[in-house]
Amino acid sequence: METHELIKALAADSRRTGAPMNTVWWGAALMAIAIATTVFFALLGPRPDIATAAQTFRFLFKFVVTIALAASAFVLLRMLSRPETDPRGVLPYLAITPALILAAVAIELVVVPAEAWSTRLIGTNSLVCLTFIPLIGIGPLALLLLALRHGAPSHPALAGAIAGLAAGGIAATFYAAHCTDDSPLFVATWYTIAITILTLFGALGGRVAARW
Numbered sequence: 001m002e003t004h005e006l007i008k009a010l011a012a013d014s015r016r017t018g019a020p021m022n023t024v025w026w027g028a029a030l031m032a033i034a035i036a037t038t039v040f041f042a043l044l045g046p047r048p049d050i051a052t053a054a055q056t057f058r059f060l061f062k063f064v065v066t067i068a069l070a071a072s073a074f075v076l077l078r079m080l081s082r083p084e085t086d087p088r089g090v091l092p093y094l095a096i097t098p099a100l101i102l103a104a105v106a107i108e109l110v111v112v113p114a115e116a117w118s119t120r121l122i123g124t125n126s127l128v129c130l131t132f133i134p135l136i137g138i139g140p141l142a143l144l145l146l147a148l149r150h151g152a153p154s155h156p157a158l159a160g161a162i163a164g165l166a167a168g169g170i171a172a173t174f175y176a177a178h179c180t181d182d183s184p185l186f187v188a189t190w191y192t193i194a195i196t197i198l199t200l201f202g203a204l205g206g207r208v209a210a211r212w
Contacts, residue, residue: 021081021150021151024147024150025074025078025081025147027147028143028144028146028147029074029144031143032139032140032143032144032167032170033140033170035139035140035143036136036137036139036140036170036171036174037174039135039136039139040136040174040175040177040178043132043135043136044132044174044175044178045178046177046178047177047178047179047180049180050177053180053182056182058182058183058184059176059182061104061182061184062172062176062179062182062187062191063173063176064100065097065100065101065104065187065191066169066172066173066176066191067169067173068096068097068100068169069097069165069166069168069169069172069195070166070168070169070170070172070173071169072093072094072096072097073094073162073163073165073166073168073169074166074169075093076091076093076094076162077144077148077159077162077163077166080153080154080155080158080159080162081147081148081150081151081152081153081159082151082152082153083151083152083153083154084154094165097169101184101187101188102188104184104187104188105184105185105188107184108120108183108184108185109185112183117185120181120183120185120186121183121185121186121189122186123181123183123186123190124180124181125179125180125181125190126181126186126189126190128179129175129179129181129190129191129194130190130193130194130197132171132175132178133168133171133172133175133191133194133195133197133198134171134194134197134198134201135171136170136171136174136175137164137167137168137170137171137172137195137198138167138198138201140166140167140170140171141163141164141167141198141201141202141205142205144163144166144167144202145160145163145202145205145206145209146209148160148163148206148209149209153206156206156207156209157203157204157206157207158203158206159206160202160203160204160205160206160207160209161199161200161202161203161206162202163202163205163206164195164198164199164200164201164202164203164205165195165198165199165202167198167202168194168195168196168197168198168199169195171194171195171198172191172194172195175191
């Protein structure tokens with residue numbers, strides 16, 4: 001059988017079994033959130049002043065960014081689990097989160113004096129961020145990679161990397177409730193590095209778990 005014929009056959013099978021695949025993906029998503037919730041409350045918990053912080057734009061904006069990343073990556077992951085999906089046509093979905101954070105950074109640089117930029121960027125929790133976002137996200141990543149095995153991605157490493165982004169978005173959403181560094185400069189730097197760690201793990205895991 002030619003490669004393109006195999007892809008068409010797999011795509012047809014995917015359409016015929018759409019309901020079970022939906023169950024797999026949404027089940028994986030809910031379980032991923034449940035695991036992240038358990039790990040977060042077992043190891044960290046919300047910051048003591050969360051009620052006060054929730055009244056500030058910077059604190060709330062962290063959730064806008066992380067939830068946007070988790071949602072867009074999850075949608076993209078489901079698309080990439082099908083063999084007929086062309087990555088070039090769907091990767092622009094990921095532009096939403098970078099656009100949000102770049103806009104926030106630009107505003108921060110305008111409203112905050114230049115002498116305070118480095119303090120806002122370094123923050124006080126960079127090592128905690130780099131430790132706990134991957135730690136919270138590793139369980140969700142494993143579940144999303146398992147769900148990916150039920151599909152037939154044409155680019156397993158790329159699909160795995162997107163699974164890492166989705167898991168990173170989930171983990172960062174929880175971690176944001178604990179983190180006392182709310183500046184977009186901090187989020188753009190340290191959250192990005194921490195999520196990149198999960199993305200690399202996902203790419204490696206995807207090469208193994210999603211190969212067909």
